[in-house]
Amino acid sequence: MTALNSLAMSWSDVEVGVMHGLREWAMASDELNRHLSTWMGLPVTDAEALGQVVWAAQSGNPVSPAVLARQIGMTSGAVSVLIDRLERAGYVTRHREGDDRRRVVVRPTATALEGTERFLGFAGAEIATAVRGTPDADLQTIHAFLERMTRAATAANTRLRAEPASTRIDA
Template sequence: MDAVDPLTTDWSEDSVALMHGLRDWSARFDELNRHLSSWTGLPTSDANALGQVVWADEAGEPLSPAQLSRQIGMTSGATTVLIDRLERSGHVTRHRESTDRRRVTLRPTPEARAANDRFLAFAGTEIATVLQTTSAEEARAARAFLTRITEAAAAANARLTERARTAR
């Protein structure tokens, strides 16, 4: 596929509306995260991290501290401090489940999972309804689009990271 110059391209009304929709979803998701923060009594960054840990554990793919650091956009040092806070407050535990005892994974505590479940039961009804009433065809198309747009954002982020690294 040929590269498209975002500044000189004539954008269709649908493309503009789609980008606005993605922006709006991002803003509403961020707002939900702030509500989770209030619900759990945690700082927003901690609630976001805890949510990432819970979702990864639910998927059967517990996060390492390095993976969490990448997902929440914090340095490894700042992430370590955040994990220490979550551990002290009884929200996460560190595990050495692998034969490689150096590999640490993060798991939510049963209490943290229960608090997250209470939040989702209260706040997730509308989103769950939309997901359950979306046709398989529509879900596949949306997932394919989200995969492509996420990969495009990842490529842009990698290019920006490399530029910042070489500019030093």
């Protein structure tokens, strides 16, 4: 891939608008997560993790602690402590699954599902309306674009994790 200097490039108004829109969505989504944390009586990171656990379970693919750690940017040890807190709060349980029962997944409890359902019932109507009001062709284009942006950000994050500290600005 050709290296591009994004600060030296000329950007069209629509490209700038898209980048601002992505940033604004990320900020609004982050604020919603903070509201969920207040709603559920949890620290923000725990609410973010709980949201991932609920979303995974609802989609039929319960999340493992290792995947959860990657999703929320924590170490496996830190996520283990976080899951312990969520278990003590009555929001998640660990389950051994698979033929050999070695695979551990985290599932939300009925209490967690009820709390997040109430939250989404109160706070999710606008988002659901926006998604449902978007034509399928637009959603497919948006979905493909977001997949490309996620792959690009993931590649950049992978490269940054591997970057020796001596090459960074503050080194």
